[in-house]
Amino acid sequence: MPEIFINGQSVQAADNQSVLEAARASGYYIPYFCWHPKLSVAGNCRICVVQVEGRSWVEIACNMPVTEGLRVFTDSDLVKAHRKMVMQFLTLNHPVDCGICDKAGECTLQDYHYAYNGAPSISHEPKVRSTKFHDLSARIVLDNERCIVCSRCVRFTHEISKSCALGIKHRGDESLVRASEDGALDRDPYSDNVVDICPVGALLSRQFLHKARVWYLKPTPSVCPGCARGCTVQIWHRKPEWRLKALDPKQNARIDRVTPLENPAVNGPWICNKGRDLAAILERARAEAPMLKGKPVELAAAIDAARRLLGAAKRPVALVSSWGSNEELAAFKSALSARVDAFVKEDSTPAPGERLDDDLLIRADKNPNTTAARALFAQLPNPAVFPADTDLVLVWGEGFDFARIPAGARIIFLNAWLQPENGHADVFFPVSIQTERPGHYTNFQGVVSAFEPCFPKPPGVADAESLFAALGAQGQP
């Protein structure tokens, strides 16, 4: 545990730490572009400089090992002058088109310009022009003029996603980040992380391109339901105070983008592309009315009908959703498990072509809460065999083929989506989804992560948790 001194203050550093890491761990801020806690040290941006006491020059902190008694200054005049110099170099050929750049508002270059430079360029030369809107993949566009060649994205594909999909070609101020071969980045299921780690607006998400200024959005912590990893994410949506009045009101209740919520216990700072595409999962057409055999009814009438069916059934069986939250699963357990045989149902299975699993994040089980569900309920035997005398099946969640339900059995169905099965059920309840209610998922390691509501529930939609309580209530309907 070497002791070092930062700006005269004693700091306990860990062995093998760099000065930059030691400073960050103790609350001293040293600016950096190319350094990233999860990537190797490139040392190419040159802005993380510090001055060692007694030396008349500066050195980069990201590559300076801590040694006992080292004394560094992070804000000496020389350091300040040097940072200003680096900012002059970086903005020399940068287009400074913040007004039309998606990164504006969360851009390191923009922040550092105000923090460490604050002066216009001293150059009179025309800027070096380069490629705009280069499609690195179907998902990611690259603006080479904005790129500061920090190589974070290249190192990410080599060290984290291991696809080696990106490289740098050409030299000097003509250096270009490019895909190593055609379609290489398309084949990387973690590709969108390079958009997050890009310190400038060079790498942009095609989905989010020119969708919204980030300061009009707010992030709500959530959990990706895409697989059993349960990565914590931030769902970005319109701030209520910046609600759009003139345009389609759906824009105010829409997932604008999804970014990782750093979580060392589960996903670190990364998520996969499926997590970015939560809108494709969570913004499908919703079922919004309770139904009796396909006929819309009031919620109270549907509850009454379901309770009657449950009361009359001799052998009721329930299929429990592996997308239910811990709270919903517990509510089901306490309300109904004494009266029905409950089994865990696999709501979603891998899509054709989807990566099954790997060493980084992606898991083969494509449901978020199988762990919690299996802790409470038995597994449905495979192939699904219902007891011969089954006369009522309660299906919670999508992904179950109604043809497998024994002929003659009545069906109670809880589903969030507009699907043809809804009308085949004797009683149908539309239920809320995770962006409309708080809750927790337990991932395959047993780590519990919370999600919070982003949007109000559509009218007519019920929370499964309160439905179970109502269905399980004692007494005649």
Add this chain to the structure above:
Amino acid sequence: MPGTQLLMTFPVTATSHSLADYRARGGYATLMKVLEKMAPQDVTKEVAASGILGHGGAAFAAGRKWAVIKLDDGQPHYLCANADEGEPGTFKDRWILEHNPHMLIEGMLISAYALQVRNAFVYIRGEFDLPYRRLAAAVEEAYAAGLLGEGILGVDFSCDLVVYRGAGSYVCGEASGLLSSLEGKRGYPRNRPPRLTVKGLYQMPTVVNNVETLTNVTAILALGAEAFKKVGTPKSPGTQLCSISGHIARPGVYEIEHGYPLKKFLFEDCGGMPAGAKLKCIIPGGISTKVLTAPEIEPVTYDHASFAKAGSSLGSGGMIVIAEGTCMVRLLQVMLRFYHHESCGQCTPCREGMGWMHRIIDRIVASRGRPEDIEQLYQISRWNDGNTICGMGDAAGYAAIGILDKYRDEFEHWITHGRSRFDGNLEVVGNA
């Protein structure tokens, strides 16, 4: 010939590069002596005692570099000869590769033995054609004669030598960029620490030496450190191969004993300026060294200390002679174009700064200069000094500062008059 010769000891003939001729000159006797009679540590001591300074440009003591390698650290060590001779004006290693390749191989084997290296490499620049063919042929001859491979000369010492051709990048002549390129990666220089002698090729301790340095190892071990030190000056022992070009009557590669008077070398050995031109300045050792004007070189002798005293450096030994009447603005333009073209683009100051300086000088030459341009060139040069991953950013800055310091008036002339002072037109003086 300018002083004692250590490498150019034989007349160049059609076969003088062959193994047979080299053996006839006493070649590989030193290697045999070393393998039979000396321990590896003693070889390193001998090289350190000789005081030889690296011939690649930085003049770092080879003995000190070698001393970092611990023979008993249980890791493989690597040796690499830097034959990526890319410094403009320098073509001295080419002479060794073309005419004395076996002396390099012998020097590398002795060095490999001293450093306990199993695999040695020669990184040769891609543009070298004849040198590559000569070296590759020499390596084949050496393998056939049992001088490379398993059990060299019947002794328990094995070493393989791989000749690797670069793809033509200036920055791959920088030792760490060279190793990155040799590993098959992009030729980006690496940050220090760690030094290459701690973590070099494939993260193992690696010694990278210039071709001439490794060739001199043969001479050191053949003569003994004591006799080697008698050549040259106490601070710069030995000789330097100097490639001289530009406005000079007899350009070429010369071996100069350190301490030899520079003016004598220029005006007697090289025949002086062609057609009676007057000397304006010289670039002493590759364009990254500061220019020395004609008056400045009067007291200079050809050794490191003397060049340092004159405010420049001996560099890589690639001397360019510049006659009176040469436009220094255009000269700097050519140099900055080179640095812009060759900047690898890895670190910010060099990537952005080289192009910036190039665009400024282009604008001056296009007669659109501004008075503040000179100060801005200075500023970019200073910003690069010591702030880049490798030495290339500094080198470009030194080169620019050297010329700007001494020939500022030519830049001011172009900026105020819109033309070169040396374009042949008469100066219009006063208000006619």
